[in-house]
Amino acid sequence: MIGERTVTLVGTRAVAVSREVGGITILFGQILRALLPPRIDGRELVKNLHKMGNRSVPIVALTAFFAGGLMVVQSAPFVKRLDATSLAGWAAGYAVLREVGPILIALMFSGRVGANNTAELGTMTVTEQLDGLRALAIDPIRYLIVPRVVSMMVMLVCLTVIGDLVALVGAAIVAKAVLNIEFGIMYGSFTENLTPHDFLHGVYKSLAFGWAIAVTSCYFGVTVRGGAVGVGRAVNAAVVAAAVSVMLIDFFLTYLNV
Amino acid sequence: MIQLHDVGVRFGARQVLDAVTLSVPRGGRLGVIGPAAAGKSVLVKVIAGLVAPTTGRLVIDGIDVTGFSEERLAPVRARIGMLFQNYALYDFLSVEGNVGFPLVRRGEPADRVATRVRDRLRAVGLAGSEAKLPSQLSGGMKKRVGIARATIAAPELVLYDEPTAGLDPVTTSKMYDLLRADHERSGATAIAVSSDVAALITFVDTVVFVYQGRAHYQGPAATVADAPDPVVRQFVRGALDGPLVG
Numbered sequence: 001m002i003g004e005r006t007v008t009l010v011g012t013r014a015v016a017v018s019r020e021v022g023g024i025t026i027l028f029g030q031i032l033r034a035l036l037p038p039r040i041d042g043r044e045l046v047k048n049l050h051k052m053g054n055r056s057v058p059i060v061a062l063t064a065f066f067a068g069g070l071m072v073v074q075s076a077p078f079v080k081r082l083d084a085t086s087l088a089g090w091a092a093g094y095a096v097l098r099e100v101g102p103i104l105i106a107l108m109f110s111g112r113v114g115a116n117n118t119a120e121l122g123t124m125t126v127t128e129q130l131d132g133l134r135a136l137a138i139d140p141i142r143y144l145i146v147p148r149v150v151s152m153m154v155m156l157v158c159l160t161v162i163g164d165l166v167a168l169v170g171a172a173i174v175a176k177a178v179l180n181i182e183f184g185i186m187y188g189s190f191t192e193n194l195t196p197h198d199f200l201h202g203v204y205k206s207l208a209f210g211w212a213i214a215v216t217s218c219y220f221g222v223t224v225r226g227g228a229v230g231v232g233r234a235v236n237a238a239v240v241a242a243a244v245s246v247m248l249i250d251f252f253l254t255y256l257n258v
Numbered sequence: 259m260i261q262l263h264d265v266g267v268r269f270g271a272r273q274v275l276d277a278v279t280l281s282v283p284r285g286g287r288l289g290v291i292g293p294a295a296a297g298k299s300v301l302v303k304v305i306a307g308l309v310a311p312t313t314g315r316l317v318i319d320g321i322d323v324t325g326f327s328e329e330r331l332a333p334v335r336a337r338i339g340m341l342f343q344n345y346a347l348y349d350f351l352s353v354e355g356n357v358g359f360p361l362v363r364r365g366e367p368a369d370r371v372a373t374r375v376r377d378r379l380r381a382v383g384l385a386g387s388e389a390k391l392p393s394q395l396s397g398g399m400k401k402r403v404g405i406a407r408a409t410i411a412a413p414e415l416v417l418y419d420e421p422t423a424g425l426d427p428v429t430t431s432k433m434y435d436l437l438r439a440d441h442e443r444s445g446a447t448a449i450a451v452s453s454d455v456a457a458l459i460t461f462v463d464t465v466v467f468v469y470q471g472r473a474h475y476q477g478p479a480a481t482v483a484d485a486p487d488p489v490v491r492q493f494v495r496g497a498l499d500g501p502l503v504g
Binding site for chain 1: 303306307308328331332333335336338340342343344345346347348349359360363
């Protein structure tokens with residue numbers, strides 16, 4: 001009896017997840033189709049770039065600064081024990097550029113921008129604003145979704161680059177404060193040991209994370225059912241789906257060493 | 259002319275509309291009445307091309323538009339104006355932006371749009387509200403902005419979903435006076451869904467009573483209170499006793 005119930009539960013969950021994955025795939029296809037040829041509403045694009053990017057800079061900078069500093073604090077005992085001050089910058093920079101920076105900034109971006117995007121689109125859906133656009137012969141995918149997806153992808157890359165820079169500065173400041181390592185030594189450690197590929201690896205990841213956050217947040221926004229309660233549920237689902245997608249993508253991109 | 263032939267709509271297991279057949283001549287005014295959740299709003303959305311019929315055909319001016327893609331529906335929708343039950347005003351635009359939106363999207367010059375918006379807002383009694391945001395408006399004001407937006411591009415067909423819900427009786431009368439004057443001037447076809455039957459029949463010439471997803475009764479608006487069907491009579495008169503279910 002319990003076994004039957006478990007199978008039913010697992011089956012129901014599997015069908016629900018498949019439905020969401022299918023829906024996200026269809027939306028992605030519609031976005032690609034709307035981008036060929038690329039006719040994006042310029043005003044919506046600029047508005048979203050500003051809203052999603054500029055306003056995220058302070059929180060991303062703060063997160064990145066402490067992430068960089070944290071890498072140094074974590075490695076401090078080993079650096080001291082091995083007297084490997086020349087490797088402190090490499091250790092912090094490698095972790096920040098390739099992994100910690102893109103992941104942390106993406107999760108921050110998902111919580112701030114992705115959740116907001118789902119709530120906004122969800123509210124527009126339940127108040128019939130998307131139908132209102134369609135009634136005026138305006139394709140909501142082209143008018144609303146495409147500018148948001150492009151903005152999120154572009155801005156997450158920009159924020160990751162800014163965050164990387166701030167994290168390295170944070171690492172250097174904390175290294176001076178905690179380990180008394182001079183800025184020049186840290187700078188040398190960064191430039192001699194880190195390669196452009198370390199930086200680009202993080203940038204590629206952020207591009208993929210931006211795509212995942214954008215598409216999932218838009219999907220859960222436009223498929224909201226059930227008024228304000230439904231919007232809350234959709235935001236929750238979007239944040240969870242984005243976090244899971246980010247982790248999965250991160251695993252595969254790290255494994256492939258793109 | 260709008261024609262629905264045996265139109266059915268199913269959402270999952272629920273049959274919302276079932277074999278609805280009706281026609282509205284060019285310039286005609288049809289009122290859609292019926293109990294809550296009878297399928298009235300869905301019927302209007304089918305006509306606007308926002309909900310695809312599961313069965314049956316939708317014919318607009320002799321063209322069968324059933325199954326048209328969004329792209330192919332675009333020119334049909336460009337001839338339709340619609341007022342939504344929940345207003346559907348764009349939160350990110352001011353009153354002026356909302357009302358002028360259909361003209362802006364058609365690429366009309368800004369000065370012409372501004373003039374038309376001012377005229378329309380004056381007509382619905384909202385002159386001077388151009389800069390306000392939808393969140394700053396009362397329900398009645400939102401409704402009037404929605405009507406201004408639905409009619410600003412002089413559409414050939416205007417669909418009104420609950421045009422006077424939430425309005426006081428005096429504003430309701432004013433609103434129907436405005437709609438009547440608008441349609442007499444433009445000659446546009448109108449389809450209006452309303453729960454306020456008494457007010458609605460002052461505007462429309464024919465009514466269809468939607469009941470349990472079916473077009474249960476169609477007849478002249480003037481005599482609907484004396485319709486031969488007892489379900490319709492009970493609904494229109496608001497009687498507690500009778501055969502009406504739900």
